[in-house]
Amino acid sequence: MTNGETTSRTDFIREIIDEDIRTGRFGGRVHTRFPPEPNGYLHIGHAKSVMLNYGIAKDYGGKFNLRFDDTNPTKEEQEYIDAIIEDVRWLGADWEDRLFYASDYFEQLYQWAEDLIRKGLAYVCDLSADEVREYRGTLTEPGRNSPYRDRSVEENLDLFRRMRAGEFPDGSRTLRAKIDMASPNLNLRDPVMYRILHAEHPRTGNAWCIYPTYDWAHGQSDSIEGITHSICTLEFEDHRPLYEWFLQALGIYAPRQIEFARLNLTYTVMSKRRLLRLVNEGHVRGWDDPRLPTLRGLRRRGVTPEALKDFTERIGVAKNNSTVDIALLEYCIRQDLNRRALRVMGVLDPLKVTLVNYPEGQVEWLEAINNPEDPSAGTRLVPFTRELWIEREDFREVPPPKYYRLSPGREVRLRYGYFIKCVDVVKDADGNVVELLCTYDPETRGGSAPDGRKVKSTIHWVSVPHALTAEARLYDRLFLKEDPDDVPEGGSWLDNLNPNSLEVRTCYVEPSVAGAAPGSLYQFERLAYFCVDPDSTPERLVFNRTVALKDEWAKIQGKT
RNA sequence: UCGGGGAUCGUCUAACGGCAGGACAGGGGACUUUGGAUCCUCUAAUCGUGGUUCGAAUCCACGUCCCCGAGCCA
Numbered sequence: 001m002t003n004g005e006t007t008s009r010t011d012f013i014r015e016i017i018d019e020d021i022r023t024g025r026f027g028g029r030v031h032t033r034f035p036p037e038p039n040g041y042l043h044i045g046h047a048k049s050v051m052l053n054y055g056i057a058k059d060y061g062g063k064f065n066l067r068f069d070d071t072n073p074t075k076e077e078q079e080y081i082d083a084i085i086e087d088v089r090w091l092g093a094d095w096e097d098r099l100f101y102a103s104d105y106f107e108q109l110y111q112w113a114e115d116l117i118r119k120g121l122a123y124v125c126d127l128s129a130d131e132v133r134e135y136r137g138t139l140t141e142p143g144r145n146s147p148y149r150d151r152s153v154e155e156n157l158d159l160f161r162r163m164r165a166g167e168f169p170d171g172s173r174t175l176r177a178k179i180d181m182a183s184p185n186l187n188l189r190d191p192v193m194y195r196i197l198h199a200e201h202p203r204t205g206n207a208w209c210i211y212p213t214y215d216w217a218h219g220q221s222d223s224i225e226g227i228t229h230s231i232c233t234l235e236f237e238d239h240r241p242l243y244e245w246f247l248q249a250l251g252i253y254a255p256r257q258i259e260f261a262r263l264n265l266t267y268t269v270m271s272k273r274r275l276l277r278l279v280n281e282g283h284v285r286g287w288d289d290p291r292l293p294t295l296r297g298l299r300r301r302g303v304t305p306e307a308l309k310d311f312t313e314r315i316g317v318a319k320n321n322s323t324v325d326i327a328l329l330e331y332c333i334r335q336d337l338n339r340r341a342l343r344v345m346g347v348l349d350p351l352k353v354t355l356v357n358y359p360e361g362q363v364e365w366l367e368a369i370n371n372p373e374d375p376s377a378g379t380r381l382v383p384f385t386r387e388l389w390i391e392r393e394d395f396r397e398v399p400p401p402k403y404y405r406l407s408p409g410r411e412v413r414l415r416y417g418y419f420i421k422c423v424d425v426v427k428d429a430d431g432n433v434v435e436l437l438c439t440y441d442p443e444t445r446g447g448s449a450p451d452g453r454k455v456k457s458t459i460h461w462v463s464v465p466h467a468l469t470a471e472a473r474l475y476d477r478l479f480l481k482e483d484p485d486d487v488p489e490g491g492s493w494l495d496n497l498n499p500n501s502l503e504v505r506t507c508y509v510e511p512s513v514a515g516a517a518p519g520s521l522y523q524f525e526r527l528a529y530f531c532v533d534p535d536s537t538p539e540r541l542v543f544n545r546t547v548a549l550k551d552e553w554a555k556i557q558g559k560t
Numbered sequence: 561u562c563g564g565g566g567a568u569c570g571u572c573u574a575a576c577g578g579c580a581g582g583a584c585a586g587g588g589g590a591c592u593u594u595g596g597a598u599c600c601u602c603u604a605a606u607c608g609u610g611g612u613u614c615g616a617a618u619c620c621a622c623g624u625c626c627c628c629g630a631g632c633c634a
Binding site: 069 | 564573584
């Protein structure tokens with residue numbers, strides 16, 4: 001915690017929990033869960049939920065479960081289960097030995113369904129999907145009772161068992177709760193509990209051909225696990241009465257459902273559908289593309305779970321629909337990386353500098369600090385020679401006002417090196433600057449002048465003969481507009497894709513990074529944070545730009 | 561139109577009838593061997609109209625606007 005604002009954090013959910021503890025509603029217990037459906041990859045919005053649920057369990061000395069909501073075999077896959085487990089673990093949430101699946105409860109759910117039938121609270125309905133819709137009524141008009149609503153308990157039991165036995169084709173019948181076809185809450189108009197689906201389930205295989213719906217499975221799964229606070233997103237608010245109705249009808253332990261607003265971020269999209277489309281249509285390179293807000297994308301980009309945790313704490317939890325400025329995420333990432341990333345020097349857009357008065361063939365190894373924020377990170381040696389690469393934008397032939405870097409006749413400091421002064425500019429036939437001839441002051445080794453003279457600027461550099469050639473992938477926001485949906489009518493959110501969200505460059509890096517493992521985090525001084533990509537080979541490192549450093553000069557420039 | 565939610569600086573979020581606070585973003589400054597980091601500082605908000613009250617973001621009334629809901633998805 002760098003300051004006090006996050007230490008005493010609270011939110012309306014914790015207030016509810018405090019109240020429940022005070023009144024002894026759950027005997028003082030706190031038990032939460034994260035219930036993903038394994039039909040896609042997790043994104044930063046899920047991270048908010050995981051951090052919330054796990055954070056609450058930890059803060060209150062309670063428990064946290066990971067439970068897959070795997071009730072729809074037509075959409076779910078083992079691949080997603082594996083990926084989600086990996087991602088939740090990466091986030092740091094610990095479910096200990098409580099990894100569960102709604103499918104673990106299929107038999108219990110089935111038995112409970114028979115109980116409801118016996119109580120006259122559920123019936124087998126032969127209406128087709130279209131007919132069910134028709135009978136449901138509309139938002140403003142009540143529905144009508146299904147003609148099958150008053151079947152006898154015996155007939156319902158018989159039919160339901162035959163549904164399970166596989167006697168009927170997909171879609172031919174459903175089991176529905178008998179509630180109220182006139183309820184203004186459509187979820188209570190005899191909701192479907194079971195549908196017939198002759199589909200292979202990733203976990204139960206072909207054991208079942210009827211599958212419970214979300215509404216029928218979720219609350220009961222929470223109940224079985226002894227969940228106290230079932231935290232979900234706002235769109236389930238309308239489902240709460242049904243959640244409670246099932247538990248009450250069954251007469252079993254009832255957790256409390258609490259809804260909060262899902263996370264939205266500027267300059268990106270979060271829905272599974274859209275993410276899927278970006279991947280499938282090749283707008284990005286895959287689910288782990290560093291431009292995506294998926295957990296795998298963020299991880300590959302170099303974002304740490306700690307940065308994500310800080311972010312989720314800063315955005316808070318409430319019921320307002322909101323869209324968080326992605327600048328806050330970037331701030332959290334910088335904040336985190338500033339403390340942990342090793343500093344190195346790398347040049348993204350090289351301009352050659354020759355030190356005319358520096359001995360040819362001489363190499364000096366200069367000491368450089370690995371992380372000024374963390375003395376324990378130590379120091380390293382960087383080679384200094386007559387020929388150097390500097391950043392092209394660190395030289396201006398005619399320096400604008402407030403520009404402190406190199407220009408003809410001006411002296412600057414080479415980081416950890418010497419003061420140098422530009423004495424001549426070499427140009428090609430088209431007048432482009434191709435090389436700078438500079439002198440160095442041997443008295444200024446290490447970066448300070450014995451005579452006490454100052455320079456306005458320190459620039460980074462890499463020794464030409466020692467430079468490692470690497471690939472730098474410079475990422476920018478995926479969309480041009482804060483709100484990707486901000487398009488002229490008839491347009492598509494895809495029209496707002498940023499065509500320059502990825503720029504690949506060849507860069508030069510100091511030799512100390514040779515052999516760095518994928519995932520290694522660095523700060524290229526004065527430029528940005530970078531993360532070694534798994535695409536790296538022993539011959540050629542690949543760096544992903546996680547986030548650029550704040551750039552005061554760009555700001556000054558932008559104003560003129 | 562029916563039901564369920566929601567509306568506080570540009571953005572996110574506090575306040576539980578008693579000084580509208582914090583963070584990010586933005587402006588200004590200090591410091592600096594990263595124009596980084598850090599520090600200081602400024603700008604900036606209660607959806608509207610009435611009412612209750614010594615006192616209202618908070619309570620009441622009436623409006624307005626936004627989100628969700630008519631899957632055998634979750």
